[in-house]
Amino acid sequence: MNYLSTRKNAPAVAADRAIRAGVAPDGGLYLPQTFPSFSLEQFDDKHSVADIGETLLRPFFENSPLAENLTAICQSAFNFNVPLIQPDPSQPDLSILELFHGPTGAFKDFGARFLFRCLDHIASPADPVTVLAATSGDTGGAVGCAAEGGSNARAVILYPKGRISAFQERQLCCWSHPVNALRVDGDFDDCQRLVKTAFSNIALSTEYGLTSANSISIGRLLPQMSYWSQAALAHFRETGSRPGFIIPSGNLGNAVAAIMARICGMPIGPIVLATNANGALHHWQQSGDYIARAAIATIANAMDVGNPSNFERLNQLQNAKIDAVYKVDNCAIKARISDTLTKFDYIACPHTATALEAYSRLDHRARQHRRWIIAATAHPYKFADVVDPLIGTSTNLPANLASVATRDVSVTDIAATDRALAAALA
Numbered sequence: 001m002n003y004l005s006t007r008k009n010a011p012a013v014a015a016d017r018a019i020r021a022g023v024a025p026d027g028g029l030y031l032p033q034t035f036p037s038f039s040l041e042q043f044d045d046k047h048s049v050a051d052i053g054e055t056l057l058r059p060f061f062e063n064s065p066l067a068e069n070l071t072a073i074c075q076s077a078f079n080f081n082v083p084l085i086q087p088d089p090s091q092p093d094l095s096i097l098e099l100f101h102g103p104t105g106a107f108k109d110f111g112a113r114f115l116f117r118c119l120d121h122i123a124s125p126a127d128p129v130t131v132l133a134a135t136s137g138d139t140g141g142a143v144g145c146a147a148e149g150g151s152n153a154r155a156v157i158l159y160p161k162g163r164i165s166a167f168q169e170r171q172l173c174c175w176s177h178p179v180n181a182l183r184v185d186g187d188f189d190d191c192q193r194l195v196k197t198a199f200s201n202i203a204l205s206t207e208y209g210l211t212s213a214n215s216i217s218i219g220r221l222l223p224q225m226s227y228w229s230q231a232a233l234a235h236f237r238e239t240g241s242r243p244g245f246i247i248p249s250g251n252l253g254n255a256v257a258a259i260m261a262r263i264c265g266m267p268i269g270p271i272v273l274a275t276n277a278n279g280a281l282h283h284w285q286q287s288g289d290y291i292a293r294a295a296i297a298t299i300a301n302a303m304d305v306g307n308p309s310n311f312e313r314l315n316q317l318q319n320a321k322i323d324a325v326y327k328v329d330n331c332a333i334k335a336r337i338s339d340t341l342t343k344f345d346y347i348a349c350p351h352t353a354t355a356l357e358a359y360s361r362l363d364h365r366a367r368q369h370r371r372w373i374i375a376a377t378a379h380p381y382k383f384a385d386v387v388d389p390l391i392g393t394s395t396n397l398p399a400n401l402a403s404v405a406t407r408d409v410s411v412t413d414i415a416a417t418d419r420a421l422a423a424a425l426a
């Protein structure tokens with residue numbers, strides 16, 4: 001299996017090269033050149049996310065040296081629970097797929113852990129890899145955690161000073177070798193600019209083997225197909241019908257992964273997106289015109305994206321049907337969090353709440369017709385500042401996040417200049 005750039009101006013490469021590069025040399029995003037087509041019997045004796053992921057991903061790594069390590073990569077990257085729960089006994093057709101039981105409490109753990117295990121095999125002491133990530137949310141924590149303890153791939157995480165919550169900051173700064181957190185004297189845009197300039201500096205890029213851990217990396221999208229497939233297969237085996245998915249979306253990585261799984265023949269019904277007030281996808285779905293916008297800050301901040309990078313992939317995939325897009329503003333998110341607690345005794349994070357709200361807006365027939373699986377993308381504890389006032393109590397620290405609270409932290413302060421970043425990389 002080879003991967004081609006969405007901009008069609010770069011050579012086809014195998015999985016390890018596409019993962020290592022992050023972005024293609026022509027500035028495009030890598031997509032598989034063809035998609036394997038599975039019959040469901042191939043999964044008959046597979047039940048866990050790790051086992052299903054391994055079978056599903058095998059053809060995607062066919063001509064790559066990583067194929068040899070795929071079993072170990074899947075087993076160690078997908079080693080936490082992915083419960084499918086039914087919040088309301090009176091609504092058996094509503095399920096929530098909790099994707100936040102990994103070590104940093106967000107679904108980003110799947111992609112980051114898989115990516116780093118691949119990079120650790122791809123890189124070597126003579127050919128180092130440095131993942132450079134600018135973050136204001138869940139990606140940085142997941143990347144730091146995934147990189148910790150690795151030998152050949154290090155992570156350098158940039159975040160804006162004084163602009164993230166205390167828990168988020170801990171979660172970026174608590175990882176040991178080979179992870180470095182850089183606190184930038186500037187805002188998130190400064191962090192992104194520094195990272196972009198570093199990537200385009202060929203000398204710097206080559207010296208440190210810079211690459212990205214953003215969801216432009218195909219190494220994050222491939223593993224995300226695994227839990228969608230696991231959830232769909234489990235439901236299909238039980239009932240013979242295909243569940244619909246409702247996906248809280250920002251940069252569209254999670255949604256594109258679900259679409260890729262459906263293209264491979266997984267029994268997935270309609271795919272519905274829920275966004276916050278950032279309206280590019282909603283407008284596109286309504287009008288057919290895609291207009292990139294500046295991001296608006298919302299309380300579902302991991303989805304504050306005005307110009308989702310994976311739109312470029314969505315646009316190129318054949319059969320990439322999105323069935324509906326619902327745009328949910330702050331007010332509706334808050335109301336849905338309160339309502340979900342009152343009605344189901346369930347606490348949703350603001351991102352998950354956009355999908356629960358989208359479910360309530362589906363027309364009656366669509367709701368009656370099939371099971372809907374809502375992705376819960378983060379543990380509500382991570383967004384306690386938003387959630388607690390709405391539910392009138394404090395969200396409990398879950399076991400998977402407890403160690404973050406007690407670890408030592410270390411951070412390097414840098415000015416928002418290219419020279420300061422280059423010095424910190426050295």
Ligand SMILES: *Cc1c(COP(=O)(O)O)cnc(C)c1O
Nearest residue numbers: 138250251252253254302377378
């Ligand atoms: C990253 C993130 C999203 C958005 O996922 P995309 O793949 O960027 O669409 C949603 N919810 C949470 C909690 C996230 O961290």
